Amino acid sequence: MAEQVQARVEKAISDCVTELDTQYIRKMQGDMYRCSARCCDNTSSNMEEAQRCIERCSQPLQRAQNTIQTELQDYQERLQRCAVQCQDDVKDRLSPGASSQQIDALRGEMESCLVKCGDKHIAILPAMMKRMKSTLSQYQ
Structure with a gap:
């Protein structure tokens, strides 16, 4: 289920x-x-001016790519924190002499928690996309 x-x-x-x-x-x-x-x-510019011109041309795209990378990295970190919280919650409830039934029940709770994390983070993608689109439209 977690793989799905x-x-x-x-x-x-x-x-x-x-x-x-x-x-x-x-x-x-x-x-x-x-x-x-x-x-x-532009043949009237020298080599350094041409290089600076080229660098200026690439700045909007570079900012856009950085924006996307930062947003996706933040998203991944948030998703990972949610999954770690699931693991911690289950670990805190695992007793040293837990039976196989208890372990199976906790495993089921872990799977359910991970599914909720995934669903929650899929649900926040539209807001993240809106934010990125707004930012990217400023770079054009």
């Missing part, structure tokens, strides 16, 4: 990243390359 929820979380994240890529990142990459090409086409 993990697969659902991974697919939801993948879908979000794909959406951000197609709606924002690819356009920004194209803009960056076109801008960089104009820098290179």
Whole structure:
């Protein structure tokens, strides 16, 4: 059951990243390359000016990629904290001489807790996407 929820979380994240890529990142990459090409086409600038121009062209895309990376990292950390909390809750209830029935019951509770973590974190993806889209639209 936990594997199924993990697969659902991974697919939801993948879908979000794909959406951000197609709606924002690819356009920004194209803009960056076109801008960089104009820098290179400018024969009146010296080598250092051309390099600075190219670096300026890449800044919006770099900021966008950093935004996405930071949001996804924060999301992963939150999901991991939730899973660790499930483990801690079960561990705290595990007694040294626990029977196999008690262990099985705790294992079931752990699975249920992990499913809730996954569901909760899938549910927060729309708000995270809205935040990222708002930020990315400022970089265009």
